[in-house]
Every structure is written in C-alpha cells, then in structure tokens.
Amino acid sequence: MISDNSTDSASPAICHDNIIELDRVSFSYKDQKVISDFSFIVKERDFVGVIGSNGAGKTTLLRMMVGLLSPTEGQIRLFGEPIRHFRDWERIGYVPQKNAFNPLFPATVREVVLSGLYSNKKVFRRIGREEQRKCDDALEVMRIGNLAGKRIGQLSGGQQQRVFLARALVNKPDLLILDEPTVGIDAQTQADFFDLIFHMHAHHHMTFLMVSHDIGMIEEQLGSEPRESCGAIKFYVRHSHEQDCAISDLKHSLI
C-alpha cells in the first residue's frame, strides 16, 4: 500500500484518525468556480451534516471526496492516503443524490443489496449464509424485505432509494457519505433511517457525512453552530465518544 502520510504526529487516540482531509481544495466547471480554497478535516467518529442552498456546491464536494471529480487545485486524502493512491473503496459507502435504474435493468433487489458486500474484484465470490443474513437484515431495516425478489428497475423512486440505502448499509462501511438520502422516502422510513444512522454513529464506530436540507433535524442532532463554512455551504459536526455496542445486526439500531 502506498502512503506518504509519515509526517502525521497526531494524538495516539485511536478515534482521532483523519478520515477525509481536504487541503486547499478548489473546483471549477469550465469558468464557473464552485469551491474555492477550502480546507476541512473529517475525523473518525465524526458525524458531519452538510447544509447549503441549491447550487452551493455540496454534490460537487461529495463527488470529489469519492474520487468521481478531481479538484482543480489542492489535495484530498482518504484514511490518510492521497486519493489518487486510495484503493480501499469498500471502506466507503456512497449514496448519491439521484439514483434511477433503467426499468429494464435485470438485477433483483436482493442482488443489488448483496453487491454492496463486495468490491469489484470480489463480485464472483460465493454468497454464503452469513452474507444472506446480512442482506436480510439490511432489507428489513429499510422495510423492503417483501421486495427482495423484484426487479429493481420496476420499483418506485422511493423504493429504489431504500434499496440504495440498504446496499450502502449492508457492509457497515467505516465511512458513509450520503447526499440527501431520504428524498422521496415516506416519513416513517425516513425517521427509522435517521434513528439507525445516529445509533450507528454513536455505537458502531462509523463516520458519516450527510447532505441534508432538513436544518431542524441537523441542528437537533449536531448542534446549532456550524463548525465550518465554504461559501454558502455549512458543516455541522458532532463527534462520538460513546460506548461501542456489541450487537452486530442492523435491526437493533432502530429502537
């Protein structure tokens, strides 16, 4: 593994590793500058809520963090490693803002959720009982167990979004990046989902970065003062030091 992070002399506290580092990052689409000279660090066990008006650049920022866009200037590191060398993508779950499957896409809901367990290299690995159990757990948490055998392309937009969330959760990644994850989802599933991810943040050692337009929910969960801003984008952060929870399935997190 390539790493040139040898200068980091940070605290030995295990929960304070840097997960995402943006160092003087700028981004332009042709001649429109969207992100300007922005530096920010997300630490292990942070929950970062990202708020900002339409067009402020939130999605652009997230797409840079997952390697889909390259900064025009500046550097990004993931888990301490320069993003161009980073290969450990299965540690990161990403749910983009708008997901839509072609109605003819042949995979079933179960197959799509199971695909979250493997990196591209491992897609042909045999799926055992343990993997099926994790998949059932994720399906049940997102209330789509009854849709498991259906073709994903034939579901409604909100149902498809729940499948994407189940896929992102099934592997319990170290870092989950969510771009307005609950748009189009009914109120009960939305409330359950927030309970779940805030529990996972507090007790399962996960780090979250989530774009939301729900300022009330963000302030209630993360406090009313943003820690940082980037143009019209504001970053609310809460760090967790709570006790880890020994239960490994997802369902218990709903309560």
Ligand SMILES: Nc1ncnc2c1ncn2[C@@H]1O[C@H](COP(=O)(O)OP(=O)(O)OP(=O)(O)O)[C@@H](O)[C@H]1O
């Ligand atoms: N592919 C693209 N090509 C050119 N300009 C783009 C592209 N994608 C986004 N933009 C522009 O960049 C700016 C930031 O867009 P972005 O999608 O990052 O904003 P956002 O904060 O996520 O907005 P929203 O809340 O509406 O999702 C906007 O002015 C947008 O028009």
